Amino acid sequence: MVKWLNLFVTIAVFSSISDAYKILVIFPLPSRSHGILGVNVVNHLLQAGHEITYITPFPVKDPHPNLQQLDVSDNFDIMDDVKRIMNNEIDLSNPITMFQIIIDLFTKTVHDPNVVKVFNDTNQKFDAVVAEWMFIDSYAGIAAIFDCPLIWFSTVDPDWIVLSLIDESTNPAYVPDSLSSTIPPFSFEERVTGLFIQIVYSAFQYLYWDGVVEDSFRNVIGPYIIMRGKEIPSFYDVNYNVSLFLGNSHVSLGQPIRLPQNYIPIGGYHIETKVKPLPNDLQKLLDSAKNGLIYFSLGSNLKSKDLPDNLKFGFLKIFSELKQTVLWKFEEAIPDLPKNVHIVSWAPQSSILAHPNCILFITHGGMLSTTETVHFGKPIIGIPVFGDQFINIERAVNRGFAIKVTLSYTMLDEFKAAIDEVLSNPKYKNKAKELSAIYHDRPTPPAKELVHWVEHVIRTGGAPHLRSPALHVPFYKKYYLDLLALIVAIILVLLVAVKLLLRVFRTNKKDLKKKNK
Structure with missing residues (x-):
């Protein structure tokens, strides 16, 4: 009896571990290298037994039976803008122009007929969304459509923009920007340049970009949420409801910077562990x-x-x-x-x-x-x-x-x-x-890390235990501005009190002198 009970428990444990999940993977950029990264995310998840719906401009021939491809190859029309950039027909000195191309790519992807067909299906369910992050947070809204965890994928080294979605911005005094090739320790000029870039981009984001991205979320994603009988949530809640960030990075390829618990470096996962024989x-x-x-x-x-x-x-x-x-x-x-x-x-x-x-x-x-x-x-x-x-x-x-x-x-x-x-x-x-x-010299190959952490997010209901509390601490608390205000207030009160005491002391002194006369 005990032997049969042990066998039953073993089967139950392994069946729970090997559950097949339904995962939506989104790599919409019409660039071959990004397509390679996307298809390898898909392949590793398929090999682990999961069902994948894949939004891509590079659909594969003879797909795996568990793979549904949503062909967005019309996104190559966006490449006309890239050619215009190279021909100096578009002025990139105006950042709004470049970011408008990113918005257009998002809109074109979600409005593609192949995507619309799936998103319109109110019975469609996913256990997680894995989406490539490319300077636009609107894709986070897709996870809100299906009420499932969001996993971002970054193609570059972790930088302050990426990390600010799951934790705090990095310090520009010793962490380079993603568009910088500098290595610390920085010179005075490099530190000032890094700080200036961070301040300018933050101002651009606060004054312009956040509003544009939120509008695109409400206009493009909002109707799908309403279709499911729900109210459109706050974009702040959607944007910072990130379970995990998978990064195509590793310390051997970049910098040894401080990382939050829910950033997982998996650089090199696209390289097969067994090298194929040469012709x-x-x-x-x-x-x-x-x-x-x-x-x-x-x-x-x-x-x-x-x-x-x-x-x-x-x-x-x-x-x-x-x-x-x-x-x-x-x-x-x-x-x-x-x-x-x-x-x-x-x-x-x-x-x-x-x-x-x-x-x-x-x-x-x-x-x-x-x-x-x-x-x-x-x-x-x-x-x-x-x-x-x-x-x-x-x-x-x-x-x-x-x-x-x-x-x-x-x-x-x-x-x-x-x-x-x-x-x-x-x-x-x-x-x-x-x-x-x-x-x-890693304990686990990056491809296995990728699969493990995607499954971990789903198994743990979005991995809330990995999320940094820094996201929900207001700016003034994070930098102790309230304490600074309190100290300043106390100092001011003390100064006023001392000034009043001195005035009273002088008045009493004058009165005393008059009496003595």
Whole structure:
């Protein structure tokens, strides 16, 4: 009898642990790197047995049976604005213009017919919403539609804007902004700049942005809440009802800053723990690269074939003078290649970087590529082109495992000098190996952390035990302004009292003198 009871308890425990949850995952930005991050969140949750509804502009072919995809590929229309930015047709000196694009993306996503169909279904239920945070909090309202916990996902290192949604803002005296590549200790100028940026953005947020975001929440999300027979809640309550923040970060990739209990760094979760085998031709190429192999890729946004001819042929000349083998991700055939140079239109980047004969990665510096270089412990030469690539490469340079080369028509001499420096100076390789060891020295792989904490939030009803009390402490209490006011009031009362006493004393003294006369 006892044996059967133990078996029943064991089955019950394991069945409760392996409950399948229904999770809505939202990664609406039409950027390939963000799509990779999103689909890997989805894949890990699917592998754990959960049912996923995925809002994405990058739907996968032959989806998992537990995956429902809501295709928002019309979001690519927003990229027209990005092209206009690059052509200087949109003035980014006015921040309102850039933030309007973010609002438009949110509105376009929620109004997409594929999304509307699901949101209009009042019987639809979710156990949690996992949404990418991109400078707009309106997506938090989606969790309010379905009365379920909200989990934000951040693609960048934790900074004061992100952390202020779940705790306190960081101190700009020693914590860099997400758009800064500086490393503490800061100079006086860097500290003042960080403080100025934080004050200006906070003022912009308070005076303008919060109102715009709240309006978008009420106008775009509000009708779905009313449809379910509920009143539209306060946006403050919705915005700060965050259960967890998952961050594509790790201390080996960024800074060792103070983090609240409900911020979980899972940087590198998108990299498979078991490296896929290389195709036969690439396996032979890397195996035979006795002097090492240099891998060169500019990512998916900038194609190598679109480089000016003087750069393409200049690179080839530089490569031809090396004893190392060079593998260049190039989108078209090149005649008369040097013997040590090989091109591929597509390359399994992780599998190449994992090979011990790969000794240098020449990269554009995207957030995924820089994470993979630390994961595999490879030094890099960075040629940033767009967006956060400049910050990523600057940070890698400051960490000591990278050299930055500026993309220009006259970059060839700088490019050759960078290759010679990395190949001849072991400090870059050693630093990359050191950071890689730190990166891998974790009690749990980041993918397992991701799944565990999403499940933990659902199992514990939104994980209220992890939430910081700092969110609900008014500004004046947090900085003891009430105590300061009390001290000032006491001092003023004492000053007034002393002044009155002195006046009374002088009056009495004068009266005494008159009597004596």
